[in-house]
Amino acid sequence: MPPRESCKECGFLRFLRNPWVTWVSSIIVGGVFLFASYHKIADPPDFVKSIHNYCIVPRDLVNLAAIYMPWFEALAGLALLVNLGRRGAALGLGLLSLVFFFALGYNLARGHPTICGCFGKFADGVGWSDAIKFQKMRTEMLLDVALVILCAQILIGTVFQRRDGEEGA
Secondary structure, three states: OOOOOOHHHOHHHHHHOOHHHHHHHHHHHHHHHHHHHHHHHHOHHHHHHHHHHOOOOOHHHHHHHHHHHHHHHHHHHHHHHHOOOHHHHHHHHHHHHHHHHHHHHHHHHOOOOOOOOOOOOHHHHOOOOHHHHHHHHHHHHHHHHHHHHHHHHHHHHHHHHHHHHHHHO
């Protein structure tokens, strides 16, 4: 029986801690959230309709969410792109992606078709059939899973890079 590789030499772990993989993950997640925030910042009343359509945010908080969430997405996305506070940004955007995943899943489970508002205006989806809305919800949930995985890679990669940097010093 061949000797077992140590965790430090494990191929998958080596992949996760690779700075290039972390850099690419940061560009993807940062770019997605920066892109997603643009129309929400440009047209807050339209984004209010998207948030209200989920029927899970209390009415008193809908306007606050529509104003602050896009700015958080934009600033955290930018932080990932310029490597400033990368771990905090990845943690925040990963948690936000989980919130989006569960919000879409909740509405999908109760048969309530929603217009996500993630990458387009609420008004663009008003004429869609329920079947199209449900399909888009499933697709957006898969995107959220991918974003959570990429954020986890950024967190894991930066922890190892920081630890390896301290060991080398």
